[in-house]
Amino acid sequence: MKITGNSLTLTDVYQVLYDQATVTICKDHLQLVEKGRKAVDKIVQESQVVYGINTGFGKFxxxxxxxxxxxxxxxxxxxxHACGVGDPFPExxxxxxxxxxxxALLKGYSGVRPIIIERLVELINAKIHPVVPQQxxxxxxxxxxxxxxLALVLMGEGEVFYKGRRIQAETALAEEGMMPISLHAKEGLALINGTQAMTAMGVVAYLEAEKLAYKxxxxxxxTIEGLNGIIDAFDEDVHIVRGYPQQIETAKRMRAYLSGSRLTTRQGEIRVQDAYSLRCIPQVHGASWQVLDYVKEKLEIEMNAATDNPLIFNDGDKVISGGNFHGQPIALAMDFMKIAVAELANISERRIERLVNPQLNDLPPFxxxxxxxxxxxMxxxxxxxxxxxxxxxxxHPASVDSIPSSANQEDHVSMGTIAARHAYQIxxxxxxxxxxxxICAMQAVEYRGIENMSNKTRSFYQAGRMIVPSIIKDRIFSKDIEKATEWLKNA
Structure with a gap:
């Protein structure tokens, strides 16, 4: 997979993260990087006063x-600045x-030497992953x-995950024949002045959320089959007249999943209406899909953004201290995703209640x-x-909080990394x-008769039963929850 600085997609990232795709660098874009570096060297040689190149940082x-x-x-x-605390981010x-x-550095606006980008890619391909505290x-x-x-590792310092071990970076680099890099002017700042921690956490969270939303x-x-739910609520006309594409698509998928089922019912056959947690699946899940689409758009913009400071334009004729490092766009997106995914859990829990509560169904109690x-x-x-x-x-949104730092020079901050971490936990x-x-739905359809399920749900049921057996006697159900959770994540 070739990176250019401008065209990275979530599909590309997925291939690198989970399919272990090899990363290569677009050579044409390295020429832009070299131009930016020459501009930095010129600034240093001529003793021009430029933030971060030959000045202190923040209030300095x-x-x-x-x-x-x-x-x-x-x-x-x-x-x-290596003041991170807490458990490390997932590898x-x-x-x-x-x-x-x-x-981001390959875009050519950051003033680093090509070797910095090349080393980052070498670390990816060698599967040397920095140990980065989350907080x-x-x-x-x-x-x-x-x-x-992360930057410490390039210098041969800090710790890394490597071949299933957590070891000193210097040791891993030596095993791969890599020498530590001595950072030149601007390079340390270029490595850390960006939104890649929150965006990386956000990307991993999004990819998991998207998969989970489909499941x-x-x-x-x-569950609808286990409760003899009314199929009419998913009729295409109902959703077309509302107009939301995500709602329409969710209803379409529900119809496809339930096609041919003899466990669903029609209006008035058993009851006139289902509860909202069944009837409003397209409206609620569809709204969460709207949010996920928004988040995807913002992540793909940010993944291809120049987010450090200062930025170098026109071969060094224009060097500007701006604020592209501010994580507000991702902070808001992550807070939005937190709410959207939490709602998938909210409505799921209400469906669980309808499956187990004997006052709400005709199934055996609990x-x-x-x-x-x-x-x-129970x-x-x-x-x-x-x-x-x-x-x-x-x-609760992290982005509404801000605590001034660096002697009030940095007087408004995004808390976007907190938002991304909390989104992942949700x-x-x-x-x-x-x-x-x-687990509850599989048990319910057994009582109804699995031979009456649709082809798609029955296939899903059969796969699920390979993970969690039927409840024929009380047992330690936490083990079942763990197995089912792992299966939903990896299947």
Whole structure:
């Protein structure tokens, strides 16, 4: 997969992250990088005063640095800014950071040497992934703390994930025959002054959310069969007159999943209307798809954006300190995705309640094989309710918060990395809720008769039963939830 700085898509990123595609660099764009680098070298040689090249950083931007110390300036920057704390980002997120940073620098506006981009790509292809603590970014001036831990690895410092181990970067580089890089003027700042931590986390979260959203509809279709749901609510005409494309497509998929089922009913056959958690699946899930489409658009813009500072234009004739490092577009997108995915869990939990509550259906109470002696799925619903409640606290928007930093020079920040991290956690919680719905739905359709299911749902049921066996006796259901959750993530 070739990167150009301008054309990276989520499909490309997926191939690098999960299919381990080899990354190459567009040579024509390296020429733009070389031009930008010559401009930086000229600025240093002529002692022009340019932020981040021969000045301090943040509140120290007015402090001029002697030409003899510009390399030390970059080293000090990375060391002092490597203040990340907490558990590391998942390894796949670290891999995404390398890819996104390389792609951004390849645009040619950052003033780095080609070797910096080449080394980032070499790390990807050698599967050397920096250990990057999750906490410590304010999401403006970029992801300074997280990306500093990434930059350490290029210098042979810090830690990496490599061949299933967490080891010193210097050791991994040596095993791959790579020498540490000494950062030159502007390069440390170019590596850390960007939004690649929040965007990488956002990309991984989005890819998981998209997959989960599709699975949520198939699970919901099985629930409809388990409850003898009314198929009329998914009639195409109903959704066309509302006009939302995502709602129309969701209803279309629901009709396809349930085509040929003898477990669905028509209006008035058993009841006139279903509850909203069944009847309004296209409206609710469709609205979440609207958000995911929005998030996808913003991520694909940001993945191909120049987000450091200053930016170098016209072969160095114009060097501007701007604010492209500010993560507000991604912060808002991540907060929006948090709400959208949390809603998939909210409506799923209500469907779980309808599957287990004997006051709401004609199935055995709590789907128990021996009601009373055995509790069946009673506490499965408790766990789902707990996860949904936790999601509601995580869904509080991070982007509405801002704490000034760097002596009030950086007086408004995005908290976008927090938003992305919380979005990812909501996705993990939601997958568990949907796993619980799947377990309950499979049990319900067994009582109805699996021979009466549609071809698509029956195939899904049969695959699911390979993971979670039928409930014929109370057992430790947390193990079933874990297995179903892992299957939904990886299948």
């Amino acid at each position: 931007s007015d402090v001029l640095i002697n030409v003899d110390y510009v390399k030390e300036l970059q080293l000090n920057l990375i060391h002092s 796949v997120v670290s891999r995404a950071m390398l890819l996104l940073r390389a792609n 410590g970014s304010l999401g403006a001036s970029g992801d300074l703390a997280p990306l500093s831990h 949520s509809e198939l699970i919901a279709a099985m 789907l128990s094989p021996e009601p009373g002696l055995q509790s069946g799925a 506490i499965l619903q408790y766990s789902a309710a707990s996860l949904v409640s936790e999601n509601k606290t995580l869904a 996705i993990q919680n939601t997958r568990k809720v949907l796993a619980i719905e799947l």
